[in-house]
Amino acid sequence: MDKYNFFQNVYEVAKLIPEGRVTSYGAIAGYLGAKSSARMVGWAMNGAGADPQVPAHRVVNHQGLLTGKHHFETPTKMQELLELEGVVVQNDKIAEFEKRFWDPMKELL
């Protein structure tokens, strides 16, 4: 695992997120061994926007809040995509976030 692959790893993990599930930046960061560097995940996702294979809409903050929706084509796109996958979004946050939460540490273990 090269540190230089950090961004790539983020993309890989994001691609593994199942439909109707969401995860947090911190969870991905922790899975990559940089749990304190959740911000890097966000930065990485910034580049993920160029890669349609990376479902950035399934990645939210630890609150389940759609903090990154402004980075999409439209601020509502993120919520739309989530709802299309069966994820209930209310007030820009994931409903039943704990139930929808997909932890790479456990799921990919």
Next chain:
DNA sequence: CCCTTGACGCGTT
């Protein structure tokens, strides 16, 4: 090369 910003997270007040 220094300073600021950024899609976060956690501990403390």
Next chain:
DNA sequence: GAACGCGCCAAGG
């Protein structure tokens, strides 16, 4: 329970 501050790493100005 909300607000604030600090840590973390990288990129842009």
